[in-house]
Amino acid sequence: MPTLADVIAVLEARYDPGLAEPWDSIGLVCGDPDVAVRRVLFAVDPVASTIEEAIEARADLLVTHHPLFLSGVHGVPASDPKGRLVHRLISAGCGLFVAHTNADRARPGVSDALAAAVGLVETDPLEPADTTPLDKIIAFVPTEAAQLVVDALSEAGAGAIGDYSRAAFLNAGIGTFIPGPGANPVIGAVGCVEEVAENRIEMVLPRSRRAAVVEALCAAHPFEEPAYNIVGLASLPSTRQGIGRIGALEQPQSLREFAAHVADGLPATACGVRIAGDPDKEIRTVAVCGGSGGSLIETARSAGADAFLTSDLRHHVVSESRENSGLALLDATHWATEWPWLPAAARLLRRDLSDAMIEVIVSARRTDPWNAALQATSTQEAPDGGGQLW
Template identity: 40%
Template sequence: MKKVNGHEIIQLFEEWSPKKFAVEDDPIGLQVGRLNEETEKVLVTLDVNEKVVDEAIEKGAKLIIAHHPPIFRRLKHIRTDLPQGRMFEKCIKHDISIYAAHTNLDVAPGGVNDLLAEILELEQCEVMEVSYSEPLYKLAVFVPVSHADIVRDALAKAGAGAIGDYNGCSFSTVGTGRFTPGNGADPFIGENGKPEVVEEERIEVVLPQSIRSKVLHAMIKAHPYEEVAYDFFQLDQRTNDFGLGRVGKLKTDMTLHDFAEFVKDRLSVPAVRVVGDLNARVRKIAVLGGDGNKYIYAAKRKGADVFVTGDLYYHVAHDALDLGLSVVDPGHNVEKVMIEGVVRKMTKLCSERGYNCEFVASDINTEPFKFI
């Protein structure tokens, strides 16, 4: 197994949950410490407080990955006689770094909202509110006919040409290529200083921005020419919509009362707040971890019968009633589902890369509320 540092761990994490997914001005990324230290153990937590830092010290974790940024608003001071300052002091003294993945982890496939939808057993899920659409590109490359299949296969294996449920999609036209190798060239076809005419294929494939570098590398590696002629065009179409919240359907409909009990059981909370007619039949469910007050209209536009979200405001609850949208509020802390989710995902990714790094779930309960 390969020894790794924090940079390599976070680079791998951001391949899954990139910063581009985060909403504007969300304070994500490295907040405390540095990433150039060897990292054998990472602690995953929903929130960071002094008890969580003590846990990291006890377990020997040099890096903490948290969902909620410990520095969410501008700090006016770091006083070590106060809890927050004391927490930062411990991190610095014990070389513990803190990395925050907030709304980017909400948006990421397999992130917070997908985990919540999975726990609530929702089917036919889709994004509730699109926040990021990936640019789509077309690559056109000129290849000698003798090597067209080799290059086409390399492009497909790198992920280019995937359209919906179809893979390896491409278009080709045959034409005539002309070039004259210079004196310092090492041509695959032709001789230095002599004009050459070659039958070539122009191969066209589409690909999302996220794999552009990978596809380009695969194409150049497979191409026989010393200098590859190709073009990239950004298209008007976009692909791979990502966003906040998920909307899906229950296997069977149930009353709002029974669904609220189901949410309590599945999310392991002692109580939920409910808005709506408890006897109404519901089936289409929208879910968004954390504070979802701004998204009641998005849930309604998607045709949801119920919106499951936290921190519901009094006046927003009235707005939901006026819209005919029921709401189940299990609290903000249900986002703790990300702890085990991140541990599983990163353990798998590190194993695939051969990284010697252990991910451990925090045992600290950071729910601030008590229910009586």
């Protein structure tokens, strides 16, 4: 049975904390890392209804996209609304873990799930993130110990390249040295020239793992003074990770048809999907961003999108976009654009923990704060027929 710490390690491997915005509050909010986890519930929001749902389901862990706390707190008294939620979770023995902007940038992440829900293929990041800062470690190891050292460096976090692990380059050569008066050499004698058949080992590593990898090298290397150096690598825009996604529809559609497809592909909400654009416009290339993506409108237009699906769009931003570009805009609710991530993330966690006896479920509670919408009953039409329902 996996512990909470085991499950968190799997989640953070999928949703690297290093991808989160500096202002974000992610990770474990409450819970004992040593407790066994039998059931996990995924939800968008850590609110009273989903917390009660998790407790009723006897979940040991609630994973939410949105943080419970976005700013620092000095206490969580039960008299405070959010403090009351923390006390409820702790009393029930249910942990809370948050994957927010790190899940937005990860691949597969929030916008990948949204893109799949509306039928996009061959997607790329709309706004690529800088790659995780990387180092390269170059170590010189006696040939017979090389594979053991590669194993140790890999376990410490080196050698991960995309979907591959324990990636290393080894090159054979001869190392030479003279042990000094204070040395206690494993091979050779003090004051004498020694030559050893060695491998030069090169592996990349996240810069955040530098200390751990060096420690692992020193522990695994047979020499008392391992020869190594570390080189910082240049950061490049990621081809995998970033905010939003842009891709193509399998077949072109009119904006009217695509909007209907979006409405069918997202969970129902009181507000539905708002559309700004010519209903007959042909849509081939689509950009999406789960959650608030108004700041990416120009990015979507510059990337060649015919339409951009996101949420929380403001009047003036939409008005200026319609005046200055042909980009069609689709505005669903914040909750609806992020909900598709829940079943996608749940499937990945089941797969990652397939050898463990763990149940992963998705919240059935709609936590979109907008719970009703009314259409105007006036019979007076706007001069251009605006406000029509398609």
